[in-house]
Amino acid sequence: MSQPANSSAEVHAFPRRHGFNAFEQAKQELAAFKFSLFETVAADPLLRAGQCLNLIIVYASLVTIDKKTLQATPAYASNGRVFVRAGVRSHHTAVKARRLLEQHGYLIPVSRRNGITVYRIENPHHERVQMQIQELEECQREIKTEKMYAISRNPAWQIMPTLTVQGWQKMPTLKIVRMAIIARQGWQKVPTKVGRKCHQLP
Template sequence: MALLRSTSTAQGRDYPIEHVSDEGEVIELRNGTPETLYAKAKRELVAFKLGLSETLAADRRVSDACVRANIALARYVTVDKRTLKPTVAYLSNISMMAEAAIGSKTTAGKIRRTMVELGYWVDVGQTSDGCRLYQIENPRREAVQMHICEAREKLREDDTVRKENERRRNADRKAGRVPKTVTPQALEGAKIWDDRVPISDPNYLRAHLIDSSSEEGNNPTAGPFSILGREFPFPVPQTEDEAVSLLVSLFEGKENRPGLINYFRNKLMSGNLTPADIEKHLEAVA
């Protein structure tokens, strides 16, 4: 190897900036190690192919089949030893179908048109057999990179909104499941009534039963209400407490299940409870 000149010192030893090998290849230094220009060109071609694949994978205008076809074509692109430039390459329909898992020649033709229209494949002629020759390029790299940045920001914003909505729904559930259409201010001063007899207070009906058992065991349906007729509804009490007390008296202590008391209370408060209803129930539980 014939050295042309030595003008650099690294780690205490002389290294040539540029020299020529016995075969006439130009040598350059890369990280302190000699590298031929041909080796450098091959390394740069590998990096270019990788960058092109990344661009195609993120390009929404490119299908998965186009990505596979480009990988198949790029295998045949090498470095020209004379010019140190990437070579052109061709890929027949049969090779594309076999190497890129393309289903038909029609699909292969669509892939060629798409890649040429987008500028990834530059048609530079054809072989003697009629196969088209292509030079691979990466013209949409900047546009795709901008799209990636915009898509990433949009997805982050959507994820932030989703998490915020989820936190708001969780807070609403913890606050008492207030409907979204009702604001807390709209509920201020309002009294919320439970339409069921509290199950947590087992003595609620028992107290009324004890009071009613100490009174005279007269059947109210045979007293003042008898003149109204068995199918004529009872008068609606003024309060729900009065309704419960009346029901306890009517049932004569034979019914104390909260669910049924609640059912008859609602019926009484709506003006639909008749003496016949009470009699039928007493006969059923007798």
């Protein structure tokens, strides 16, 4: 029976429509898996200590679909090839990134070939990372809403430029803070660069 690659680069039986090219569908599913994998690795806070995204992109590029089995092939390449393609600055950095990917289950060692580790690629933390992304985005919206509310309660609000709600949402946070400081000081000269602590309006 034809079998496509699923989201974890493994294979399960899957009924296919009559006349549909099973190999092409398997390739499409693998491409979707890779895109999801890159998105997860890029946003996973557990991987930010190393250049893990660069490395996983290289390993994923080595994964294809076997025409006979319609399974995703493992990733197999020498350290030198992987490190050069990943564009990492040093051997130490590359090794650290690979260890992180192994530690968190993105690279699963399955065998060794000619002294080189063969990996199966997984995306085990997709749901967790997506939830964290949603929480962070919601937190950012709440912070900006609170800043806008704090500015609106300022007595000098009336002399500040009139903008629509959409206009305030699109404006960079530091610019909003600087405008609030200017308004409080009667439009006196204020340094262009506002410190990071300025977002905490008294």
